[in-house]
Amino acid sequence: MSNEYNQLPNPQSGEVQAAVSNALAEEKKKKRKKRLIILAVVIAVIVVIGILSSGGKDNGKTVESIDGKPASTQSANAETDPAEEPTEGELKVKPGNAVSSDELKISFISCDTNSKNANKYVKPDKGNKLVRAEFKFENISDSDVILNNIECYADDKKCDTYYGADDDASPTLESVSPGRSFDAVIYFQVPEDSKVIEFEYEDNLWNGEKTVFVAE
Numbered sequence: 001m002s003n004e005y006n007q008l009p010n011p012q013s014g015e016v017q018a019a020v021s022n023a024l025a026e027e028k029k030k031k032r033k034k035r036l037i038i039l040a041v042v043i044a045v046i047v048v049i050g051i052l053s054s055g056g057k058d059n060g061k062t063v064e065s066i067d068g069k070p071a072s073t074q075s076a077n078a079e080t081d082p083a084e085e086p087t088e089g090e091l092k093v094k095p096g097n098a099v100s101s102d103e104l105k106i107s108f109i110s111c112d113t114n115s116k117n118a119n120k121y122v123k124p125d126k127g128n129k130l131v132r133a134e135f136k137f138e139n140i141s142d143s144d145v146i147l148n149n150i151e152c153y154a155d156d157k158k159c160d161t162y163y164g165a166d167d168d169a170s171p172t173l174e175s176v177s178p179g180r181s182f183d184a185v186i187y188f189q190v191p192e193d194s195k196v197i198e199f200e201y202e203d204n205l206w207n208g209e210k211t212v213f214v215a216e
Contacts, residue, residue, distance in 0.1 A: 122164030154194035
């Protein structure tokens with residue numbers, strides 16, 4: 001009996017410690033593989049959603065005047081055309097025109113680059129003026145659409161949103177049902193000497209495609 005007991009491995013021996021270490025290492029490998037598989041599945045789902053959200057192709061956008069006429073017929077002068085050719089995924093649209101994609105029709109109704117609608121208790125910062133832009137978002141798809149944020153740049157510098165106006169109606173994260181619309185009114189404060197004021201709307205969060213609306 002004593003001989004059999006002596007033949008059992010000592011818990012403190014190197015063999016036992018090596019076996020325990022190997023078992024722990026093997027368990028860690030299995031957990032790591034599971035995490036990698038889960039991560040791969042999550043990435044695959046995100047990619048699929050991105051493809052579906054973009055319709056599996058470039059979202060071809062068309063521009064027309066709000067009254068339904070082609071934007072290109074508004075002027076024969078390229079410098080004053082209501083819309084410019086897309087560059088690196090960006091389309092530039094001027095007031096009085098609408099841009100349509102697979103999901104949305106966005107009408108750039110008006111833009112006041114020196115609005116007087118500031119709340120008397122909340123004035124724009126010193127040296128800034130108020131810009132008011134009005135848009136209409138129409139869901140022309142067969143499913144609900146979540147609207148993204150609109151950002152403002154004055155001479156390529158990002159500007160702060162102004163929240164003091166009574167008719168402010170931000171489109172951010174608004175849900176629009178198929179066949180319905182949302183009227184958005186947004187305000188920004190920009191430097192008084194700004195020369196070029198633009199609003200950026202991100203059409204697709206996955207590929208960074210944007211539409212740029214140019215103030216006049």
